[in-house]
Amino acid sequence: MRDAALEREPQNTSTGATGTAVSVASRRGLTLRQRESLTAYLSILPAFLLVGVLVWRPVAGAVYHGFTDWNGATSTWIGLKNYARILHSPEFFTALRTNAIFALAIPGILLVCIVVSVLLFEETPGWRFFRSVYYIPTILSAAVVGMLMRILFSTQGAVNTMLNAAGLSWLTHAWLSSVPTAFVVLVFVFYWQTLGQGVLIFLAGLSAIPGDLLEAALLDGASWRQRLTQIIIPLLVPTIAYFVIFNLIWAFVGLFAIVFTVTGGGPGYATTSVDLLIYRKAFESGQLGYASALSVLLFLIVLVISALQLRLFDRLTTD
Amino acid sequence: MRRGFHPIVQLLIVVVLSWFAAVALYPIVFMALTAFKTSVAYIQNPIGPPDGFGYVENFQAMVLRFDVPRLFANTIWYIVLASIISLTVSIPASFAFAKLRFPFRQTLRLAMIATLIVPAITLLVPVYVMMANWGIVDSYLSVVLLWAALAVPNNVFLLGALMRSIPNEVLDAAQIDGASYLERLLRIAIPLSLPGIVTVTIFNVTTWWNDLLIPLVFLQTDERKTITVAAATILGRFGLDTPLLLTGLLFASLPPIILYILLQRTIRRGLVIGAIK
Numbered sequence: 001m002r003d004a005a006l007e008r009e010p011q012n013t014s015t016g017a018t019g020t021a022v023s024v025a026s027r028r029g030l031t032l033r034q035r036e037s038l039t040a041y042l043s044i045l046p047a048f049l050l051v052g053v054l055v056w057r058p059v060a061g062a063v064y065h066g067f068t069d070w071n072g073a074t075s076t077w078i079g080l081k082n083y084a085r086i087l088h089s090p091e092f093f094t095a096l097r098t099n100a101i102f103a104l105a106i107p108g109i110l111l112v113c114i115v116v117s118v119l120l121f122e123e124t125p126g127w128r129f130f131r132s133v134y135y136i137p138t139i140l141s142a143a144v145v146g147m148l149m150r151i152l153f154s155t156q157g158a159v160n161t162m163l164n165a166a167g168l169s170w171l172t173h174a175w176l177s178s179v180p181t182a183f184v185v186l187v188f189v190f191y192w193q194t195l196g197q198g199v200l201i202f203l204a205g206l207s208a209i210p211g212d213l214l215e216a217a218l219l220d221g222a223s224w225r226q227r228l229t230q231i232i233i234p235l236l237v238p239t240i241a242y243f244v245i246f247n248l249i250w251a252f253v254g255l256f257a258i259v260f261t262v263t264g265g266g267p268g269y270a271t272t273s274v275d276l277l278i279y280r281k282a283f284e285s286g287q288l289g290y291a292s293a294l295s296v297l298l299f300l301i302v303l304v305i306s307a308l309q310l311r312l313f314d315r316l317t318t319d
Numbered sequence: 320m321r322r323g324f325h326p327i328v329q330l331l332i333v334v335v336l337s338w339f340a341a342v343a344l345y346p347i348v349f350m351a352l353t354a355f356k357t358s359v360a361y362i363q364n365p366i367g368p369p370d371g372f373g374y375v376e377n378f379q380a381m382v383l384r385f386d387v388p389r390l391f392a393n394t395i396w397y398i399v400l401a402s403i404i405s406l407t408v409s410i411p412a413s414f415a416f417a418k419l420r421f422p423f424r425q426t427l428r429l430a431m432i433a434t435l436i437v438p439a440i441t442l443l444v445p446v447y448v449m450m451a452n453w454g455i456v457d458s459y460l461s462v463v464l465l466w467a468a469l470a471v472p473n474n475v476f477l478l479g480a481l482m483r484s485i486p487n488e489v490l491d492a493a494q495i496d497g498a499s500y501l502e503r504l505l506r507i508a509i510p511l512s513l514p515g516i517v518t519v520t521i522f523n524v525t526t527w528w529n530d531l532l533i534p535l536v537f538l539q540t541d542e543r544k545t546i547t548v549a550a551a552t553i554l555g556r557f558g559l560d561t562p563l564l565l566t567g568l569l570f571a572s573l574p575p576i577i578l579y580i581l582l583q584r585t586i587r588r589g590l591v592i593g594a595i596k
Binding site for chain 1: 420467
């Protein structure tokens with residue numbers, strides 16, 4: 001280690017890690033700036049190799065193979081035929097409907113999270129306890145939660161048994177074997193796992209609101225509702241935006257584990273999400289080109305959402 | 320904020336919040352209690368409490384039929400390897416982006432961070448074919464490499480931001496004392512950003528522990544599966560023995576719950592970072 005240090009050229013003391021370029025020729029004939037660049041490139045190379053080989057190249061592969069008929073070994077160029085088939089078959093739009101239902105369910109859980117957080121923030125006794133309890137479902141894996149919920153909502157399961165015991169037999173259903181109720185269960189699972197996340201970030205957002213602002217409003221005789229709608233909610237906007245966008249992206253790319261375990265995409269194809277459709281096309285029917293085209297479409301959707309997100313955050317931070 | 324609620328309103332609020340807490344906890348309590356039931360007892364009354372906690376056959380079956388110790392060992396081993404790989408490549412990259420000047424620095428950093436939005440499902444098919452050609456499908460290597468690679472953009476994003484806040488004076492002083500670049504990285508940058516490294520590691524570990532898609536696609540042999548995939552596939556074969564199935568799910572849920580109880584504060588901080596920035 002010492003040798004390495006001695007090997008260095010004497011350096012201008014202002015030349016730190018971020019130092020300005022001082023053209024001192026080193027023993028290897030490189031300027032200091034060139035040495036710094038070399039060090040930097042060597043430092044980032046492994047990360048770029050890993051991401052390049054395992055992320056970028058496959059994404060390019062998906063884009064390319066979206067235009068081919070591909071079975072893994074041979075692929076033939078078929079132009080836009082995969083895309084034409086996707087847009088002419090109902091399965092893609094049925095899948096998109098599942099994602100859209102989750103996306104449209106976001107405002108509901110957003111409202112619940114805000115109300116619960118504000119109530120907890122009002123110095124409710126034991127708020128720490130509640131926050132911890134609400135968070136427990138969030139840390140479980142979606143796959144395990146999905147399996148658990150499938151058992152709870154099965155025909156002879158706990159939910160129907162409880163409804164019967166409460167004299168609400170007319171509310172019992174074969175929850176997972178018909179369409180509207182299967183979505184009810186899926187959205188319930190989504191809400192169940194998201195409450196903790198929402199409460200956590202909204203409590204953090206609330207505690208970032210300056211206390212004297214609220215005190216001043218209180219002194220001016222503002223009612224609870226006025227403080228909520230005129231101070232608290234406007235100041236929570238960035239947190240709300242984060243929550244909505246995080247869950248919006250999740251609604252398009254994160255449903256696999258829940259849908260796979262709770263309904264398996266059924267009854268029929270009714271609750272299949274786009275990512276589950278891609279999985280089935282690729283790994284169950286071996287239509288790799290078609291699945292690639294689907295995954296490119298999904299990526300485009302996510303790109304659009306992300307672009308909206310960037311513009312939104314720009315506006316929120318410049319205002 | 321504070322003051323001014325009628326006691327009855329206060330009580331009502333606590334009742335509502337408690338109701339939410341009950342809904343949040345019930346499925347977990349149900350899972351834990353049913354693990355002590357026979358399947359006959361479960362069919363007779365799915366929601367009743369077990370007749371005591373002496374019936375442990377479900378737990379024995381976890382070891383004998385479901386091979387929980389091996390599944391745990393698999394999962395932990397894959398996660399440790401993926402953590403080592405992804406941190407080993409992410410830390411030097413983050414430090415270089417934070418503290419070195421070089422051509423295309425901003426472009427390269429943006430390219431790395433933009434990779435954050437690529438959904439795993441988009442690259443899955445080509446990666447599968449590539450790994451099949453490499454002969455590592457159904458080997459832990461496929462899952463470990465893909466996990467590690469997918470974590471790198473987020474690691475670089477968070478650690479880079481953190482390392483930028485290390486004071487240049489400290490690094491300069493070390494350099495004057497003769498510390499090489501590598502020494503500055505190992506002795507100053509890493510210790511100073513340890514909280515961030517812990518945070519991203521907890522984030523990655525929970526993501527990987529809970530991941531279904533990638534190990535489901537790449538690992539077909541039962542003995543090589545992770546606990547989460549095993550819960551979603553092998554357990555399904557137990558079919559009608561619901562208490563046995565729930566015991567398996569309980570085992571798969573315990574490590575995250577224990578980890579959460581032990582590391583609550585750190586986990587919360589990690590999750591809140593992105594939200595209020």
